[in-house]
Amino acid sequence: MSEMDQPIVSLQQVTKKFGHFEALKDITFTVNQGEVLGFIGPNGAGKSTTIRILLGMLKKTSGTAQIFGQDVWQEDTAIHQRLSYVPGDVYLWPNLTGGEIIDLLLRLNGQQRTEKTETLIQNFQLDPKKKARTYSKGNRQKVALIAALSQEADLYIFDEPTSGLDPLNERTFQQEVMRLKAAGKSILLSSHILSEVEKMCDRIAIIRDGAIIETGDLLSMRHLTRIKMTVRTEDSLTGLEKLPGIYELKFSDSQLQNAEFSVDRDQMDTLMRFLAERKLIDLISAPPTLEDLFMHYYEKRGVDSHA
Ligand SMILES: Nc1ncnc2c1ncn2[C@@H]1O[C@H](COP(=O)(O)OP(=O)(O)OP(=O)(O)O)[C@@H](O)[C@H]1O
Ligand SMILES: [Mg+2]
Known part of the structure; x- marks a missing residue:
């Protein structure tokens, strides 16, 4: 296999035990060349543990974990020359300034400050002259992000890069990820909030209780889920309950002109015709959340396992 076809990150049946506790069970997924993979799961699911194994900070119990086709534990030095990362818990030297820490982090990776670094400091609106101990959580996160993003890798x-960032800085981060993606870089991005990463990701892997429960592109998972709707019409919505693919219907008025429900994606067209005939005044639709994806998975699983 040539280097081009080979996955950049490859985890095969990776497990991790802390004593008797199985933090990771059979983790299998890949990140391909030029791809942004969203690694999504709730608190305690095993995201950071997986990432620490990939970074060679933690030894897996069993399975195969490779980056660039090399073993993450045995060949971590070689791998780290082509890798840039921000860990889940950003530790900064309290008595150094943000700027000094950025320089130090770059030097530790054999790199140095460039024009790109200055642009990032400006875009993230970081004051690099302040001592790290005075920084807020968001500012500490920015220091680590600026150092990681200004590196060539x-x-x-x-690992949860946007935790602590305000919406403006979150957008700056997203733009940086899109820039890296356009340059053909590969990116692994963990988050516990689907909506934070879905714009950037080509594919997602969902982890829960130490196991991967879904992998795939969001579009192919989206059809699994229902859209939440809030509608208001001029005419009564009687008969809405009889339409196919409508669930959890609730009316909030006795005239039946205000309804909340969820709808299957493939019944959207029928629904829209129905609503239009009743003189639609207002419509709010909400995309499925991570929790909806989980719920769907468990509902499906529950039925399968009882069959
Ligand atoms: N060093 C350790 N010793 C014992 N248990 C650990 C250790 N590190 C992690 N765990 C446990 O492994 C599980 C996974 O933790 P991990 O930090 O990987 O979760 P996470 O998905 O990153 O969560 P978060 O979103 O909160 O960062 C948790 O139950 C955690 O308590
Ligand atoms: Mg974590």
Whole structure:
């Protein structure tokens, strides 16, 4: 297999035990060349543990974990020359300034400050002259992000990069990820909030209780889920309950002109015709959340396992 076809990150049946506790059970997924993979799961699911194994900070119990086709534990030095990352818990030297820490982090990776670094400091609106101990959580996160993003690497790994960032800085981060993606870099991005990463990701892997429960592109998972709707019409919505693919219907008025429900994606067209005939005044639709994806998975699983 040539280097081009080979996955950049490859985890095969990776397990991790802390004593008797199985933190990771059979973790299998890949990140391909030029791809942004969203690694999504709730608190305690095992995201950081997986990432620490990939970074060679923690030894797996069993399975195969490779980056650039090399073993993450045995060949971590070689791998780290082509890797840039931000860990989940950002530790900064309290008595150094943000700027000094950025320089130090770059030097530790054999790199140095460039024009790109200055642009990032400006874009993230970081004051690099303040001592790290005076920084807020968001500012500490920015220091680590600026150092990681100003490095040239083939693979970027970010563990919950936007935690603590305000919406403006979150957008700056997203723009940086899109820039890296356009440059053909590979990116692994963990988050516990689907909506934070879905714009950037080509594919997602969902982890829960130490196991991967879904992998795939969001579009192919989206059809699994229902859209939440809030509608208001001029005419009564009687008969809405009889339409196919309508669930959890609730009316909030006795004239039946205000309804809340969820709808299957493939019944959207029928629903829209129905609503239009009743003179639609207002419509709010909400995309499925991570929790909806989980719920769907468990409902499906529950039925399968009882069959
Ligand atoms: N060093 C350790 N010793 C014992 N248990 C650990 C250790 N590190 C992690 N765990 C446990 O492993 C599980 C996974 O933790 P991990 O930090 O990987 O979750 P996470 O998905 O990153 O969560 P979060 O979103 O809160 O960062 C948790 O139950 C955690 O308590
Ligand atoms: Mg974590």
